Amino acid sequence: MKRSTRWHQATTLAFGLAFLGAAKVYAENDPQPQTRGWIPYTHAGYVGLNLGTAQHQTPCKPGFECKNPRIAGKIYTGGMISQGIGLEAGYVNVGHGKRNGGETKAQGINVSLVGHLPLAPQFHALVKVGGTYGWTRTSVSPKLPGEPQGKARGAALTYGAALAFDLDRRNQLLAEWDRQQFKFASGRHRTDFYSLGWKYRF
Structure with a gap:
């Protein structure tokens, strides 16, 4: 792994942990429903569904079609473990991309800590830091006999951010x-x- 990549991941992780700390401080006055979550030792549980698009950063050889997936998605459940700090687990599928005359497919199971920071009565900022155990499959054109292909799996760091808007107490x-x-x-x-x-809170 390149030194710049390691530095970027370390900086992102430090920012995420700092945000989680800020969320714990600023969310103490934000009341949370005390319903039990599906994840053990959590309350204020929820389920969610996200749909969108993904951009694969896998290599692409000149002269071959390279397209990102048209659709990607994830389903998840989570809950709060303390004021402002939550735990979330889910399944993510980032779709089928076109690469080097073949396809790349990736999916996995994710577990993340989630920091909740209220911005306004109905708006919240979220930051996530965790890990994904993923499995992938790659195929390439017969014209590239030496290009790596096949299945692979492994765990790695994942992180993200979101803006959330409350439609009502549950949605x-x-x-x-x-x-x-x-x-x-x-x-x-x-x-x-x-x-x-869309997220539905119990």
């Missing part, structure tokens, strides 16, 4: 960005996932 809309790291046959590459989501 929330989100605009979200996630950066996922997946292990492909050609190595570890990032995928940026941009989505709109």
